Amino acid sequence: MKEFAAIEQYFRQGFVARDDIILGVGDDAALVQVPKNMELAISVDTLVEDVHFPANTSAYDIGYKALAVNLSDMAAMGATPAWFTLALSCPQMDATWLQEFSQGLADLATRHQVSLIGGDTTRSKSAITISIQVMGIVPKNQALRRDQAKVGDVICVTGSLGNAGLGLASVQGQIDLPKKDKQFVEQCLNQPSPKIKAGQVLNQLGVCCAIDISDGLLADLGHILEASQVGATLHLEKTPLSETLKNHIPTQRAWQLALTSGDDYELCFTVSPDKINTIQQHLPSIHQIGCIEEIKGLRCIEPNMEYWQPQKAGYEHFADSKE
Ligand code: ADP
Ligand code: MG
Numbered sequence: 001m002k003e004f005a006a007i008e009q010y011f012r013q014g015f016v017a018r019d020d021i022i023l024g025v026g027d028d029a030a031l032v033q034v035p036k037n038m039e040l041a042i043s044v045d046t047l048v049e050d051v052h053f054p055a056n057t058s059a060y061d062i063g064y065k066a067l068a069v070n071l072s073d074m075a076a077m078g079a080t081p082a083w084f085t086l087a088l089s090c091p092q093m094d095a096t097w098l099q100e101f102s103q104g105l106a107d108l109a110t111r112h113q114v115s116l117i118g119g120d121t122t123r124s125k126s127a128i129t130i131s132i133q134v135m136g137i138v139p140k141n142q143a144l145r146r147d148q149a150k151v152g153d154v155i156c157v158t159g160s161l162g163n164a165g166l167g168l169a170s171v172q173g174q175i176d177l178p179k180k181d182k183q184f185v186e187q188c189l190n191q192p193s194p195k196i197k198a199g200q201v202l203n204q205l206g207v208c209c210a211i212d213i214s215d216g217l218l219a220d221l222g223h224i225l226e227a228s229q230v231g232a233t234l235h236l237e238k239t240p241l242s243e244t245l246k247n248h249i250p251t252q253r254a255w256q257l258a259l260t261s262g263d264d265y266e267l268c269f270t271v272s273p274d275k276i277n278t279i280q281q282h283l284p285s286i287h288q289i290g291c292i293e294e295i296k297g298l299r300c301i302e303p304n305m306e307y308w309q310p311q312k313a314g315y316e317h318f319a320d321s322k323e
Helices: 003-011 059-077 095-111 163-171 179-190 196-204 217-228 243-248 251-260 273-282
Strands: 021-023 038-048 080-090 115-123 129-139 154-157 209-212 231-235 267-271 287-293 297-301
Touching: 003 095, 003 115, 038 059, 059 080, 059 095, 059 129, 059 179, 059 196, 059 209, 080 095, 080 196, 095 115, 154 273, 163 179, 163 243, 163 251, 179 243, 196 267, 196 273, 209 217, 217 231, 217 251, 217 267, 217 297, 243 251, 267 273
Parallel strands: 080 115, 231 297
Antiparallel strands: 038 129, 080 129, 154 267, 154 287, 209 267, 231 287
8 A cells, every 4th residue: 555545544534533634634734713812732752662651562552642642741741732743654555553543543643632643654674663643722821830839739649550561561461361361450550541620620620730640650740840830749559550450469569560650641730738629529530649748859658657669769760871
């Protein structure tokens, strides 16, 4: 199958339409209408075969996840995603693969009413690479940012952590789980649900500081602390863990997974304590896990009040390379 036939068949149709698209797939560039009094939020994320997903991941899941991780960045800004572009590189144009891949993309895109408005299709030597750029809208001066944490804020997360990390251990054959748990954690890994609604609600309720947890809580909260020039203490026993994690993983190891494994795509946000009750009414699944402090650095405290040291803190590309 040739490039243009593939674009026509898999990327020009099957995606939601939107009234604010002046020109979509097919011209040299797409044209969209940004509403008055809104800012444009733009983000790009790349998934590389064997780095971000094992080579045996289904094409459907690859498509789904490629969009999910990008929508998660919109959620983290409190933005409403509207449009995306897709740069796809693969060694060949395989019709079955493209069909499933575009279906995974389209299913999630439809759920969130985001439109595919353009892209680029190229041949690679071996690995499949997918870059998605997503664009969303957010009310002026209201985006959730990493540099807005204030001393005295509480630190919250929108849901349980470590499930995708356990999912990765499961697909890599490092752990044998009962069927239901295996399905649950592998779904968390392969089809993460971006917390768009939560981001919008936080935005509306006056929260200013958030990040999505893609590289593990310690790493991502670390970005908030650095950008905001503050420190924090986390209380480990408050870390939300799924029943699957609690039932199958010893506590210490569960904390390790929850705080340092990536791909959960929950949101971490900080907010002044007086707003917490209102937020909890709108988002019952949030958990308070710690507080923002003046003393720099990130401290984790065990229930016995001892400091806890993680074995590794989050995933970092090039972490093993010599400068
Ligand atoms: P150009 O030569 O102007 O860069 P291309 O030949 O790369 O344009 O692409 C033709 C049209 O198809 C463009 O509108 C482009 O946005 C769209 N397109 C190409 N690849 C994809 C893709 N993978 N998904 C969606 N649209 C695509
Ligand atoms: Mg052109």
